[in-house]
Amino acid sequence: MQLLGSFLAGGWSNGSGATQALLNPATEAVVAEVHAGGHDLAQAFAFAREAGTAELAQLTFAQRGELVAALAKAIHGAREELIALAIANCGNTRSDAKFDIDGAAVTLSHYADLGAKLGAHTLLGDGEPIQVGRTARMSGQHIWVSRRGVAVHINAFNFPAWGTCEKLACSLIAGMPVISKPATATAHVAWRLAQLFEPLLPKGVLQMLIGPAGSLLDHVTPADVVAFTGGSSTAQMLRGKVPHARLNIEADSLNAAVLGPDVEVTSEVGNLFLSDVVRDMTQKSGQKCTAIRRVLVPEDKLAEVAEGLKERLASFKIGNPELEEVRIGPVASAQQLEDVKAGIARLAAATEEVYGGRGEVPGPGPLGVPEGKGFFVGPVLRRASNAMTCAPLNEHEVFGPVSTLAPYSGDAAYAAAFIAKGEGCLVSSAYSDDRDWVQTFVTNAAPWAGRLFLGSSKMAAMSPGPGTVLPSLVHGGPGRAGGGEELGGQRGLQFYMQRTALEGDASVLKSLIG
Numbered sequence: 001m002q003l004l005g006s007f008l009a010g011g012w013s014n015g016s017g018a019t020q021a022l023l024n025p026a027t028e029a030v031v032a033e034v035h036a037g038g039h040d041l042a043q044a045f046a047f048a049r050e051a052g053t054a055e056l057a058q059l060t061f062a063q064r065g066e067l068v069a070a071l072a073k074a075i076h077g078a079r080e081e082l083i084a085l086a087i088a089n090c091g092n093t094r095s096d097a098k099f100d101i102d103g104a105a106v107t108l109s110h111y112a113d114l115g116a117k118l119g120a121h122t123l124l125g126d127g128e129p130i131q132v133g134r135t136a137r138m139s140g141q142h143i144w145v146s147r148r149g150v151a152v153h154i155n156a157f158n159f160p161a162w163g164t165c166e167k168l169a170c171s172l173i174a175g176m177p178v179i180s181k182p183a184t185a186t187a188h189v190a191w192r193l194a195q196l197f198e199p200l201l202p203k204g205v206l207q208m209l210i211g212p213a214g215s216l217l218d219h220v221t222p223a224d225v226v227a228f229t230g231g232s233s234t235a236q237m238l239r240g241k242v243p244h245a246r247l248n249i250e251a252d253s254l255n256a257a258v259l260g261p262d263v264e265v266t267s268e269v270g271n272l273f274l275s276d277v278v279r280d281m282t283q284k285s286g287q288k289c290t291a292i293r294r295v296l297v298p299e300d301k302l303a304e305v306a307e308g309l310k311e312r313l314a315s316f317k318i319g320n321p322e323l324e325e326v327r328i329g330p331v332a333s334a335q336q337l338e339d340v341k342a343g344i345a346r347l348a349a350a351t352e353e354v355y356g357g358r359g360e361v362p363g364p365g366p367l368g369v370p371e372g373k374g375f376f377v378g379p380v381l382r383r384a385s386n387a388m389t390c391a392p393l394n395e396h397e398v399f400g401p402v403s404t405l406a407p408y409s410g411d412a413a414y415a416a417a418f419i420a421k422g423e424g425c426l427v428s429s430a431y432s433d434d435r436d437w438v439q440t441f442v443t444n445a446a447p448w449a450g451r452l453f454l455g456s457s458k459m460a461a462m463s464p465g466p467g468t469v470l471p472s473l474v475h476g477g478p479g480r481a482g483g484g485e486e487l488g489g490q491r492g493l494q495f496y497m498q499r500t501a502l503e504g505d506a507s508v509l510k511s512l513i514g
Contacts, residue, residue: 002032004191006210008044008179010051010203015039015211022188025091025330025375026320026366032089032188034211044179044207045219048150051204052177057146060122064173065115067201071165072108074196075101082161082189089188090160091330091375093321096284100189103469104165107487110471111169114490122146122175124490125513126499129506139506143513144497146175147246149223151496152216154238156229157183157332158287160190166471166487167227172205174496176225180208181216183230185333220245225496227486229289235482248495249482250475252397254422255280256294257466258441260432261410265304272460273431274305277403278312280467281379285331286401290427290467293397296387296418299407306383306405310355313379319367320374326367330375331400337375343398347382350392351404356380359400377401387418394421412437416444424448424479429466431455450477450485 004022005014016038021030056064075082079101086097118124126142133139151171155163160182171178182190187210194208209216217238220226225246228238232251239247257277263269280291297305321329331337344358359377366376379401384390387406408414419428428449430441433456446452451473453466469475474488486492502509 001030004032004034004187004210006039007194007198007206007208008039008041009047009207013039020184020211022089022185023333024088025332026322026369026373028373034184034187036212037214039209039214041209041215042219044209045150047204048177048179048207052150052202053148053204055202055205056172056175056177057122059175060120061115061118061173062120064175065112065118068108068115068169068172069112070200071168071197072105072112074200075105075108075161075193078192078196082192085188085192086161087321090186091321091332092284093326093329095327096321096329099283100159100161103159103162107162107166107471108169111173111492115173119514121514123513124493124497129509132503137506139504139509141502141509141513143500143502144494145500147223147225147496147498149176149221149225151176151178152220152224152226153178153180154213154226154228154230155180155182155190156289157186157336158284158289160186160188161193162469163229164190164193166469166475168206169471170486170492171496174493176496177205178207179216180206181213182208182210184211187211217241227495232480246495248476248484248486250289250426250484250486251480251482253289253424253426253477253481254293254394254397255290255425255466256296256419256422256428257292258296258415258418258428258430259298259301259305260430260434260437261298262434262437263431265301265308267457268460269431269433269455269457272455272463274308274312276429276455276465276467277309279465281313281381281401281403282316282328283467285328285377286379287331287336287399288467290469292403292429292466294393294418294422295403295405296408296415297405298410302383302405302407306354306381309381313355313381316379317367318361318376318378320369323368328379328401330366331377332375334375336399337377340377340398340400340402343396343400344380344402346392346396347398347402347404350390351382351384354381354383354405359402381405388421412440413444416441419445420448422448422480424477424481424483425450426475426477426481427451427453427466429453429455433457448478450474450481
């Protein structure tokens with residue numbers, strides 16, 4: 001059995017103690033094991049602060065960009081291997097595995113290009129010079145400079161490649177060394193990435209802890225940052241555990257999609273809307289932080305939308321993702337299956353069935369799977385009679401292939417209030433060609449969303465869908481979604497840097513930032 005070690009303090013460590021199995025979630029076969037502890041994490045932090053910080057500090061943004069570009073090339077070179085690991089350990093279909101692996105490579109490439117653009121400098125100017133004296137000779141200038149600490153990255157189970165690399169790219173370009181902690185259940189892909197990346201990076205720049213976190217957070221100091229993606233209960237624990245450190249959180253998100261009253265369901269925009277809802281219900285078996293959980297539809301179109309979604313969902317085959325015809329694989333773990341089933345039961349008590357019952361896999365069961373094995377949930381579509389008063393719809397995210405329809409009158413302000421009812425989301429979407437309707441919606445919905453996706457006939461043919469995170473746009477959201485921000489091009493560097501105001505001779509300030 002393959003034992004996955006951790007890369008810490010410049011070497012690979014298998015750890016010690018009891019072992020935890022990593023499973024194939026389709027067959028429940030053991031694919032690897034990891035020890036529960038036995039790592040010297042104090043030494044890992046010291047190594048990052050001494051070696052990693054020194055190595056990155058002597059590199060310009062452009063040189064850091066070259067490092068990140070090499071990581072992207074390494075992923076491209078091992079793409080098929082990484083896809084196979086994602087199918088075996090994450091339960092991904094080949095399409096879903098490519099979404100994760102390719103998303104990681106694209107994000108790294110984006111930040112490699114940004115490093116090249118920022119050039120042969122180590123300081124970033126923030127805004128224009130400000131005259132603070134009697135003449136322009138005495139000036140002020142805000143700058144961004146790399147923090148002198150360790151970036152601790154705690155990643156979720158659903159995107160072991162993309163989640164790892166979106167944090168890593170920003171941190172390395174900004175100049176902070178990383179200790180990365182992937183979710184244990186699906187860590188095989190992240191472990192292989194660490195192997196690929198190790199020879200390409202200076203010592204101390206990237207370390208990876210595979211297995212339980214143990215005392216990881218006990219070593220965090222005020223100079224460090226912690227970036228977390230995961231559930232709200234763990235996020236709450238983190239807020240109390242590291243109150244002295246800079247913390248970025250991406251947690252639960254009740255993302256919504258709204259069909260505008262001007263859109264015919266059979267139109268190009270209506271088709272985009274249906275396609276996006278179905279994709280987000282089924283891609284990664286609904287295990288996406290950006291997936292559409294709530295769907296608001298004009299009352300006179302609700303039946304037509306329900307039929308359109310049912311027809312599309314019925315075409316999906318569920319089973320072992322190794323089979324080419326399978327389009328929905330299992331959820332990632334037994335615990336995930338239990339949580340999703342509990343969420344469906346909560347929804348079922350307050351809504352009506354449209355499709356999928358309570359997640360039973362139709363027909364003889366999952367294709368290509370031993371009887372009684374695997375963590376499978378069939379797609380579930382429910383209907384609430386009142387969008388605003390259905391508590392399970394607006395208070396709890398079911399992290400699986402589950403979504404709920406609700407009717408409304410078509411009023412844009414009401415639609416925005418529905419977005420707000422989720423108390424903060426990563427992304428929500430609206431589909432309309434009525435610009436006045438969109439204006440009202442955006443003005444009122446934007447305070448509750450990290451990103452708003454606006455579907456229309458002008459962009460339908462080139463749309464990536466709301467569920468795709470783009471490195472050039474901010475990923476994060478207020479309130480329930482954690483209140484954090486990642487990516488967003490150059491904005492993604494700021495979490496790992498300190499903004500400082502300089503005050504002095506204008507020519508000196510100019511020479512510092514180039």
